Amino acid sequence: MTAFAIAHLRPAAPHPDIARYIEGIQVTMDPFGGRFRVHNAQVEVREGEWPGFVVVIEFPDIEAARAWYDSPEYQELLPLRTRHIAGDLVLVPGVADGYVASGTTARRTAAAA
Incomplete structure (x- = not known):
């Protein structure tokens, strides 16, 4: 089942470290099958x-x-971002194909009984 790293990053001034981080991140993700689905996107609130x-x-x-997150390669690269961009990052598992939200209620009700 797929999983996602989701980051909410705050605006920051340009810095050479940030450019080095962006240039180096893909190499840290490749061994773990990571691929960008959204990158640096402005959100519609x-x-x-x-x-x-x-x-x-x-x-x-x-x-x-x-x-990936715990890998020595990413941990070495990470401070280039965290020193200059405030933000939050979570790892979250996805749902299985065919997932239906209403099934969650039925499972919780059955578990409580």
């Missing part, structure tokens, strides 16, 4: 507030997403 932009990286599964 419909509810609440969302300063900044979003990045979504897809991985084959949550184990691959964790292995």
Whole structure:
């Protein structure tokens, strides 16, 4: 089941470290099957507030997403971004093909009984 690394990054001033980070990130993702689905996209806010932009990286599964984030290669590169761009990053598993949201209620109701 696919998984995603989702980052909400705040606006930042240009910096050479950020350029080095962007130039180097793909190489850290490749061994884990990571690929960008959204990169540096301005969002259309419909509810609440969302300063900044979003990045979504897809991985084959949550184990691959964790292995990428924890890899020595990515951990070496990561400070180039975190020193200059404030943000949040989460790893989240996707849902199986054919997932139907209403089934969640039925499963929770059955589990509570």
